[in-house]
Amino acid sequence: MNYFIFRNNTIEIFFPKGYSFSGYDDISYIPSDVDGYLWFYQIPIKYDLSNLVSEIKSYIQKLSFVLERIDKNKPFIALTIDDLYSVVFSDDDFRLASVISDYNNFLFDAEQKYPNLKVIDIRDFYRQYRESELIDWKFYFISQMGLSPRLLKPFQTWFKQKLNEIDLKRKKCIVLDLDNTLWGGVLGEDGIDGIKIGGDYPGKAFLYFQEALLNLSKYGVILTVCSKNNEQDVFDVWEKNPFIVLRKEHFAAYRINWNDKATNIRELAEELNIGLDSFVFIDDNPTERELVKQSFPMIAVPDFPEQPYELPVFFKSVVDSYFKVYSITKEDRNKTKQYKANALRVQAEKSFTDFNKFLESLDIKIIISAADEFNIPRIAQMTQKTNQFNLTTKRYTDVDINEKLANGCKVYCISVSDKFGDNGITGCIIFNGNEIDSLLLSCRILGKGIERAFIKTILNSMKEQGIKEVKAQYIPTAKNVQVKDFYEKCGFTCISETAEGIKNYVINLDNADLKVESYYNTIKLWNKK
Amino acid sequence: MEQKIINILKLILETKDVNVSCSQDTCPEWDSLRQLNLVLELENTFNISLEPEEISEMKSYSDIIRILKAKGVK
Numbered sequence: 001m002n003y004f005i006f007r008n009n010t011i012e013i014f015f016p017k018g019y020s021f022s023g024y025d026d027i028s029y030i031p032s033d034v035d036g037y038l039w040f041y042q043i044p045i046k047y048d049l050s051n052l053v054s055e056i057k058s059y060i061q062k063l064s065f066v067l068e069r070i071d072k073n074k075p076f077i078a079l080t081i082d083d084l085y086s087v088v089f090s091d092d093d094f095r096l097a098s099v100i101s102d103y104n105n106f107l108f109d110a111e112q113k114y115p116n117l118k119v120i121d122i123r124d125f126y127r128q129y130r131e132s133e134l135i136d137w138k139f140y141f142i143s144q145m146g147l148s149p150r151l152l153k154p155f156q157t158w159f160k161q162k163l164n165e166i167d168l169k170r171k172k173c174i175v176l177d178l179d180n181t182l183w184g185g186v187l188g189e190d191g192i193d194g195i196k197i198g199g200d201y202p203g204k205a206f207l208y209f210q211e212a213l214l215n216l217s218k219y220g221v222i223l224t225v226c227s228k229n230n231e232q233d234v235f236d237v238w239e240k241n242p243f244i245v246l247r248k249e250h251f252a253a254y255r256i257n258w259n260d261k262a263t264n265i266r267e268l269a270e271e272l273n274i275g276l277d278s279f280v281f282i283d284d285n286p287t288e289r290e291l292v293k294q295s296f297p298m299i300a301v302p303d304f305p306e307q308p309y310e311l312p313v314f315f316k317s318v319v320d321s322y323f324k325v326y327s328i329t330k331e332d333r334n335k336t337k338q339y340k341a342n343a344l345r346v347q348a349e350k351s352f353t354d355f356n357k358f359l360e361s362l363d364i365k366i367i368i369s370a371a372d373e374f375n376i377p378r379i380a381q382m383t384q385k386t387n388q389f390n391l392t393t394k395r396y397t398d399v400d401i402n403e404k405l406a407n408g409c410k411v412y413c414i415s416v417s418d419k420f421g422d423n424g425i426t427g428c429i430i431f432n433g434n435e436i437d438s439l440l441l442s443c444r445i446l447g448k449g450i451e452r453a454f455i456k457t458i459l460n461s462m463k464e465q466g467i468k469e470v471k472a473q474y475i476p477t478a479k480n481v482q483v484k485d486f487y488e489k490c491g492f493t494c495i496s497e498t499a500e501g502i503k504n505y506v507i508n509l510d511n512a513d514l515k516v517e518s519y520y521n522t523i524k525l526w527n528k529k
Numbered sequence: 530m531e532q533k534i535i536n537i538l539k540l541i542l543e544t545k546d547v548n549v550s551c552s553q554d555t556c557p558e559w560d561s562l563r564q565l566n567l568v569l570e571l572e573n574t575f576n577i578s579l580e581p582e583e584i585s586e587m588k589s590y591s592d593i594i595r596i597l598k599a600k601g602v603k
Binding site (some may be wrong): 141142 | 561
């Protein structure tokens with residue numbers, strides 16, 4: 001990556017090679033041949049408070065000047081500021097605190113106005129250190145370093161993690177143990193009223209942990225249970241214990257039995273249609289953790305705290321390490337609901353013998369929309385996260401998508417609902433001319449023929465626009481084998497296959513079968529040109 | 530110590546072209562930013578703290594040897 005950093009202190013050593021830097025507090029030069037920009041200003045050392053305040057105000061003006069001038073299609077990351085050293089001579093002088101908050105609020109507001117701007121709150125990093133650790137005055141005076149070089153490694157780790165959050169690389173699902181994990185004690189021995197949840201410590205610590213997890217699930221993280229217990233005992237607790245926060249309805253799936261946890265987790269992954277590398281396993285028992293670690297190296301297995309009072313810190317580190325995302329979308333919030341509706345669907349499916357009848361009974365509605373400012377974040381997120389039903393696995397940010405649109409690419413997304421619920425936006429297709437650049441669908445909506453209805457609807461509309469043939473490509477990855485023959489099934493002809501397994505396709509729209517089954521209620525929402 | 534310092538200079542200045550006659554005048558890579566990295570590396574490797582005066586005097590391989598010896602580094 002080749003970022004240009006606007007700064008007012010010496011910070012070069014904190015960033016990898018390839019980054020370039022402005023002069024100190026110099027915005028006169030804005031290069032255009034870079035991948036993106038970073039704004040990292042720090043509060044200067046000044047004892048004249050009114051002078052300091054006006055200097056910080058001038059930073060706001062400079063930043064807004066730069067934001068107006070840079071390419072809106074390139075990512076721009078801005079760090080907040082915080083007071084690392086200041087001497088305020090009077091206790092009732094809040095001018096500095098107030099200008100700091102003006103500056104930071106300006107960043108958060110600007111984020112709404114400039115879609116390419118992402119704000120990273122550096123107070124999150126500073127908070128971990130004492131004032132005396134943050135500035136090393138020797139290096140301040142010899143090199144104007146506003147941050148101690150001793151913090152080099154922790155800063156790099158922290159910053160990389162923040163960039164990952166922006167890129168949406170995160171886990172999707174937590175597998176939770178019950179005894180001594182979600183509550184204190186052992187259900188089989190202590191009984192449904194004897195387990196420790198709520199009330200005084202340690203029950204209170206477990207209660208907080210449950211509340212924390214419940215709120216995390218509202219942000220799209222899927223909760224599941226894997227516990228060695230009698231299933232009926234756990235159902236009784238969920239139903240009857242008045243202090244429990246996380247109950248049956250909060251878990252998208254569970255395995256409560258005496259089988260080994262590796263088998264159970266594999267089953268959970270299949271049931272939810274999520275890759276094992278999207279799981280975090282939380283269990284107080286080190287033997288179980290070791291088993292899971294060894295069976296599935298791709299599952300994250302954090303060490304569980306020895307004492308219940310350490311749970312709040314444990315929870316925070318789990319969120320920071322695996323689940324923090326830069327911004328969440330509405331689809332994320334509804335995800336647990338959707339995964340559960342899917343489980344209901346699987347049951348409904350079993351009672352039908354004729355699959356078409358079943359599909360007909362679902363009242364499937366497919367809405368295809370052109371990309372717009374509201375769905376682009378979700379489209380970018382899907383290109384980052386979708387692994388299995390993804391024909392080319394090209395990862396894009398919202399900036400990339402905007403760039404594609406500007407270059408004449410066509411981008412459509414699909415929303416699917418049925419009588420069990422609304423899955424929201426769950427797939428997209430990107431055309432570069434008459435060539436399919438990307439085609440992907442969330443696993444949540446597979447198994448209902450929607451993928452074929454989607455592509456046929458799109459191809460129909462291409463045909464109406466006078467396009468004769470469409471090209472496509474399949475690029476194999478470790479995870480997308482299931483779509484290896486997808487295009488063949490849709491009537492495309494494979495014209496070449498490379499040694500790496502990349503397949504190139506073409507379809508002639510004039511004689512292709514583009515009929516979409518009538519039970520898909522398909523609605524196209526875009527301007528026909 | 531001598532060999533360690535040569536290695537540190539090679540690492541920090543990112544050039545193989547380092548010998549005992551190396552100095553800020555003869556080595557174009559030796560700029561102020563690399564001087565800062567050099568100070569950090571020397572402080573970490575030899576577990577010392579260099580004073581600002583010493584840092585500003587430290588303009589060549591032989592300066593480094595002299596200053597470190599004065600600090601008791603062997």
